[in-house]
Amino acid sequence: xxxxxxxxxxxxxxxxxxxxxxxxxxxxxxxxxxxxxxxxxxxxxxxxxxxxxxxxxxxxxxxxxxxxxxxxxxxxxxxxxxxxxxxxxxxxxxxxxxxxxxxxxxxxxxxx
Amino acid sequence: xxxxxxxxxxxxxxxxxxxxxxxxxxxxxxxxxxxxxxxxxxxxxxxxxxxxxxxxxxxxxxxxxxxxxxxxxxxxxxxxxxxxxxxxxxxxxxxxxxxxxxxxxxxxxxxxxxxxxxxxxxxxxxxxxxxxxxxxxxxxxxxxxxxxxxxxxxxxxxxxxxxxxxxxxxxxxxxxxxxxxxxxxxxxxxxxxxxxxxxxxxxxxxxxxxxxxxxxxxxxxxxxxxxxxxxxxxxxxxxxxxxxxxxxxxxxxxxxxxxxxxxxxxxxxxxxxxxxxxxxxxxxxxxxxxxxxxxxxxxxxxxxxxxxxxxxxxxxxxxxxxxxxxxxxxxxxxxxxxxxxxxxxxxxxxxxxxxxxxxxxxxxxxxxxxxxxxxxxxxxxxxxxxxxxxxxxxxxxxxxxxxxxxxxxxxxxxxxxxxxxxxxxxxxxxxxxxxxxxxxxxxxxxxxxxxxxxxxxxxxxxxxxxxxxxxxxxxxxxxxxxxxxx
Numbered sequence: 001x002x003x004x005x006x007x008x009x010x011x012x013x014x015x016x017x018x019x020x021x022x023x024x025x026x027x028x029x030x031x032x033x034x035x036x037x038x039x040x041x042x043x044x045x046x047x048x049x050x051x052x053x054x055x056x057x058x059x060x061x062x063x064x065x066x067x068x069x070x071x072x073x074x075x076x077x078x079x080x081x082x083x084x085x086x087x088x089x090x091x092x093x094x095x096x097x098x099x100x101x102x103x104x105x106x107x108x109x110x111x112x
Numbered sequence: 113x114x115x116x117x118x119x120x121x122x123x124x125x126x127x128x129x130x131x132x133x134x135x136x137x138x139x140x141x142x143x144x145x146x147x148x149x150x151x152x153x154x155x156x157x158x159x160x161x162x163x164x165x166x167x168x169x170x171x172x173x174x175x176x177x178x179x180x181x182x183x184x185x186x187x188x189x190x191x192x193x194x195x196x197x198x199x200x201x202x203x204x205x206x207x208x209x210x211x212x213x214x215x216x217x218x219x220x221x222x223x224x225x226x227x228x229x230x231x232x233x234x235x236x237x238x239x240x241x242x243x244x245x246x247x248x249x250x251x252x253x254x255x256x257x258x259x260x261x262x263x264x265x266x267x268x269x270x271x272x273x274x275x276x277x278x279x280x281x282x283x284x285x286x287x288x289x290x291x292x293x294x295x296x297x298x299x300x301x302x303x304x305x306x307x308x309x310x311x312x313x314x315x316x317x318x319x320x321x322x323x324x325x326x327x328x329x330x331x332x333x334x335x336x337x338x339x340x341x342x343x344x345x346x347x348x349x350x351x352x353x354x355x356x357x358x359x360x361x362x363x364x365x366x367x368x369x370x371x372x373x374x375x376x377x378x379x380x381x382x383x384x385x386x387x388x389x390x391x392x393x394x395x396x397x398x399x400x401x402x403x404x405x406x407x408x409x410x411x412x413x414x415x416x417x418x419x420x421x422x423x424x425x426x427x428x429x430x431x432x433x434x435x436x437x438x439x440x441x442x443x444x445x446x447x448x449x450x451x452x453x454x455x456x457x458x459x460x461x462x463x464x465x466x467x468x469x470x471x472x473x474x475x476x477x478x479x480x481x482x483x484x485x486x487x488x489x490x491x492x493x494x495x496x497x498x499x500x501x502x503x504x505x506x507x508x509x510x511x512x513x514x515x516x517x518x519x520x521x522x523x524x525x526x527x528x529x530x531x532x533x534x535x536x537x538x539x540x541x542x543x544x545x546x547x548x549x550x551x552x553x554x555x556x557x558x559x560x561x562x563x564x565x566x567x568x569x570x571x572x573x574x575x576x577x578x579x580x581x582x583x584x585x586x587x588x589x590x591x592x593x594x595x596x597x598x
Binding site: 044045046047048049050051053 | 373374375376430433434436438440441444477480481482485494
């Protein structure tokens, strides 16, 4: 079991969701986050006072999947979230030790 | 008696009775006109709308989320507190005769200010109920200290704000309002001037002249200098603006000022607040005419066009200087225009007001965006840069734009033609000297006085919240409330 965590541009969320649904991944957690990478942020000006805003709003999505789906999911997310501009985001894959569906008590592969 | 002489006698009788009834009409006390009264009732409410919610939202939107309620609370509480102080002693000290600097306590607790009592306007024989005049002036006393809180927003104790404002209204606002606006009124001057004109022998003339001099002397110091301030450039904006600067300097900068992001938490609310200020300002400026007539309409038009010009002025200058036109710049410029046109609104012509706005917007932008950052003082919401600077521009420009040659209405003169308003001689040097003296006295009175009052409040309860509370935010620290619970 793997968890795929991706940081994406906020307006790409619907496209990413559609791409994941299309490959049979049903279930996704979204968090509003701020951060920076190569995209350095921007300047905001209020009454002449300039502020460098280095943290930009992004969405963090997390999908728990079985290990054999990893490359398909990565392809789906990167295909849907890509604009070609800096700031498109990153994908990280991490192992899952255990999984439990709270309602039924199902475990691991059955709980995904 | 022949038929002819009967006719003559009856004619004489008719003429005499006409003359007698005319004399009675002239002497009969004027009664308020319902149109004027209705307009002043509405204007009074409009000025309250400027403060709550207008100014409260304009300021509130500019602070960070954690301090939203502290600003709203300060503004609302100031309105409540000053309204009570005003009827208790404020109105009496500002608007009764006394000295050049302050009135007396004859009308304390509204003694004698009954529904039948009337107050003078700017026209001979036109009065309004004194209660509405008192209430209209009350709203000015409420908004002026509320303007100050923007300068030390996000760091001053709530209790210290209230104590400071109670002292400030008493020691600074009331004397300045008295000095600028208190006078005997057109009817008192007209009657005394008429007595001088009607006096037949030298002794009577001397006595009448002495009476006229006494009536003219029954006015505030700045009024007697001949300084013009239609709706409060000195009394409201310079007065509050310099007090704010002194406060910002004495309390010190906010923690993290110049290093951390202190972006406005809701420019949407700031825009709503600025718009309500503009709408309410028609009551402020056109209402300051005290009558519903052509000059009120002139003040209204000036309040439209100067504001529009200043909004565009700030927008365009910022667009060139920083590369983008901003909403905050647009509404800040509009407020600067409203401030600048305030003293000029009933004296300047519309084209003069446009020029005034086009100057006020960019100059205030320069003070807010350049001077403040260069001198590194933390006037949080630019009370000095917008209100004091805009007020000074307006007060000085009033001395120029009142000139009939520039489309102004001219200097009011109630003496030359007793019983009516004549246009007095305009002299640039004389008028500008009066305007400059008015500005300087207000700056010194409020600047020095406020410094003393801030010091007193600091000694009694302390001006500033703890560093920990400032970081946490004043909403939780001072009020145990949050503005937004999602």
